[in-house]
Amino acid sequence: MLIFANAKINIGLNILNKRNDGFHDIESVFYPIPLYDIIEFSIIDNKKTDYNFTNSGLQVDSKPADNLCIKSYLLLKKKHNLPPLNIHLHKVIPFGAGLGGGSSNAAFILKALNDFFKLDISEKNLLGSANYLGSDCSFFIKNKPALVSGKGETLIPINLNLSNYHIALIHPLINVNTKEAYENIIPDSKKKSLKELISENPENWKTEIANDFENSVFIKYPEVKQIKEKLYKSGALYASMTGSGSSVYGIFSERTELNNEFPGSYFVWYGKLS
Numbered sequence: 001m002l003i004f005a006n007a008k009i010n011i012g013l014n015i016l017n018k019r020n021d022g023f024h025d026i027e028s029v030f031y032p033i034p035l036y037d038i039i040e041f042s043i044i045d046n047k048k049t050d051y052n053f054t055n056s057g058l059q060v061d062s063k064p065a066d067n068l069c070i071k072s073y074l075l076l077k078k079k080h081n082l083p084p085l086n087i088h089l090h091k092v093i094p095f096g097a098g099l100g101g102g103s104s105n106a107a108f109i110l111k112a113l114n115d116f117f118k119l120d121i122s123e124k125n126l127l128g129s130a131n132y133l134g135s136d137c138s139f140f141i142k143n144k145p146a147l148v149s150g151k152g153e154t155l156i157p158i159n160l161n162l163s164n165y166h167i168a169l170i171h172p173l174i175n176v177n178t179k180e181a182y183e184n185i186i187p188d189s190k191k192k193s194l195k196e197l198i199s200e201n202p203e204n205w206k207t208e209i210a211n212d213f214e215n216s217v218f219i220k221y222p223e224v225k226q227i228k229e230k231l232y233k234s235g236a237l238y239a240s241m242t243g244s245g246s247s248v249y250g251i252f253s254e255r256t257e258l259n260n261e262f263p264g265s266y267f268v269w270y271g272k273l274s
């Protein structure tokens with residue numbers, strides 16, 4: 001079975017307060033984008049192994065057992081006696097980029113195994129399994145625009161349609177440590193809610209909607225700040241870092257080619273939003 005697992009962007013990211021459990025309460029809008037990892041699985045006849053994991057595209061440098069594709073499979077295998085599988089991941093979504101690639105892989109594996117093996121797992125239970133695997137994973141079960149709160153696990157569907165717009169996404173191959181990004185954050189629970197701001201046209205977001213992580217990331221990695229500035233100079237209606245970085249995206253009224261604006265080593269991707 002072939003699976004196309006898409007990425008997401010954050011439109012705004014407010015750090016509201018630090019929780020007693022050491023995590024932070026956030027508010028953000030998650031929006032799916034048509035940038036995909038490709039996953040294929042098939043049944044293994046050999047019963048001596050639980051799974052076989054292979055990888056192409058961007059190379060995964062962790063142990064297979066630590067990969068969210070495998071964690072998702074093993075989580076369902078415990079309850080549903082699944083057969084051994086070959087799982088191949090063709091990785092396109094950059095790592096540590098704020099795009100939710102690993103979380104997407106986990107959620108799409110859960111959904112695909114449920115469908116393929118006719119496990120009849122309810123959406124509620126799929127969401128529970130996804131949340132167990134990681135805070136962002138549950139978003140990709142429904143995979144529709146949502147206002148996100150709590151640690152990232154509380155999702156409220158929103159009516160946000162950006163199908164008239166194009167996106168340019170730039171990743172400078174800088175991996176931002178999320179823990180370090182939080183260190184210089186001063187939580188602020190008094191900000192105007194994204195629920196109100198997101199209903200405005202993207203042309204108005206520039207002065208109203210921000211990603212709180214930019215303050216600390218831009219200081220340590222001025223290169224990331226420069227990407228955002230170049231996107232605005234190229235005509236972006238709105239530009240922002242996504243997640244804790246280091247990918248930066250621009251929303252445009254039409255497709256805009258920016259290849260000459262950035263070093264050849266950068267990951268540069270264009271898409272039509274839906």
